[in-house]
Amino acid sequence: MNTASQWRAALAQQVAPHYAFNPQVAAVLLGGSTARGHADRYSDIELGVFWHQPPTDAERQAVANQIPGDLVRLYPYDPAEEVWCDDFLLGRRHPDQAKSGVLLEVVHYTTDFLNRTFDAVLQHANPDPVKQNLIAGVVQGVPLHHSELVQQWKARAASYPDELAIAVVNRYALIDHFWRWEMWLARSSNLMQLYHAFAQVQQQLLHVLLGVNRVYYFGFKWIDVVAAQLRYKPDNLVHRFSQVYQVTPAEGAGELTALVEETYTLVEQQFPEVDVTWLRSVFHYRRPVWDHAPPS
Missing domain, CATH: 1.20.120 (Four Helix Bundle (Hemerythrin (Met), subunit A))
Incomplete structure (x- = not known):
């Protein structure tokens, strides 16, 4: 893992416990180039949060209030991809320069959606790139909460069907x-x-x-x-x-x-x-x- 990935991963590890505190959160996963270890100066930080039940706006806002960074936006639920997205900017270039930090993108999925995605791709050979990208994020991701469950997901995706x-x-x-x-x-x-x-x-x-x-x-x-x-x-x-x-x-x-x-x-x-x-x-x-x- 290069230096750019290391300090980004360290920031993600500071954020993850704020989500993990909620018992409805099944797992938290670091993804993207940071997880793969080759981030550069242009890279954001990608965090996947998987919930037993759909997160409420209040639950997302509660974490936003605790994260040491500037909230950009809590995006509304996207029914097409069954995802909630939150954007933050962590740190500041100068103390008085708001929203000048490194971008943190948090994507929220339910475990039910993830399991249905596994079924569609692995059992029914659905080649949809959005679905594959989610599975790739799990395969390549670094678990930050409930690693045992993440390892089970990784094992499920380990065999790429013909x-x-x-x-x-x-x-x-x-x-x-x-x-x-x-x-x-x-x-x-x-x-x-x-x-x-x-x-x-x-x-x-x-x-x-x-x-x-x-x-x-x-x-x-x-x-x-x-x-x-x-x-x-x-x-x-x-x-x-x-x-x-x-x-x-x-x-x-x-x-x-x-x-x-x-x-x-x-x-x-x-x-x-x-x-x-x-x-x-x-x-x-x-x-x-x-x-x-x-x-x-």
């Missing part, structure tokens, strides 16, 4: 309309759309590689960290991803094409039941272009 891997590959491996990079370039050098398309392909490849390697999605903020967890991947993946934007668009498209082909080969080797021939045909399709009306 069905989930195939579901992830099937969801992201289809890369169509790649030919449009030429169109964006021809249309007044529309680099905004061109590089947006390149970035979409790269994100799809990372999702596919996570599936091939049976690694839960945990975001793409740190490409080098993601790549380090991939046993099976194209050679020099991180460097080649970067090079796509540092050469001409045509050269970048060529590099991306090579990366797609190499990734498809890995899919063929790991999952012969996936129709990679069809994936390749879709990827290489080029819409016919016309300068004049076709013959009648």
Whole structure:
């Protein structure tokens, strides 16, 4: 754990007991780059609080009143993701400079929701990245309260099902309309759309590689960290991803094409039941272009 992670983790350890004091709190977990040990100067502190029953606004406010920092906001319940979020700024750059500290993001879930997420992903092979991200947070997280329960959750997620891997590959491996990079370039050098398309392909490849390697999605903020967890991947993946934007668009498209082909080969080797021939045909399709009306 680097220095930036160590002092952030120390701050989290000071906050966690304020939540752990409530008997309705089942576990508290440090997550994100701090838990993984590679935080930098831009990193926030991520804290997961898991409740036996949904937390009330009063319970969240009671902790906010005790935390030695500036409250940014207690966000309302998000029914779509079944989560409550609180933001704080810990410490101050100067004593009279409010809200100048390091960001602490606290996310609250019920244990029931976590268990349903486990069921959806592990038993029903739901490849939803939001669900996977929650499981990844548990797998990679550092328990700060009730570590025995957290270890049980970690054990449950330790085996990444083959069905989930195939579901992830099937969801992201289809890369169509790649030919449009030429169109964006021809249309007044529309680099905004061109590089947006390149970035979409790269994100799809990372999702596919996570599936091939049976690694839960945990975001793409740190490409080098993601790549380090991939046993099976194209050679020099991180460097080649970067090079796509540092050469001409045509050269970048060529590099991306090579990366797609190499990734498809890995899919063929790991999952012969996936129709990679069809994936390749879709990827290489080029819409016919016309300068004049076709013959009648």
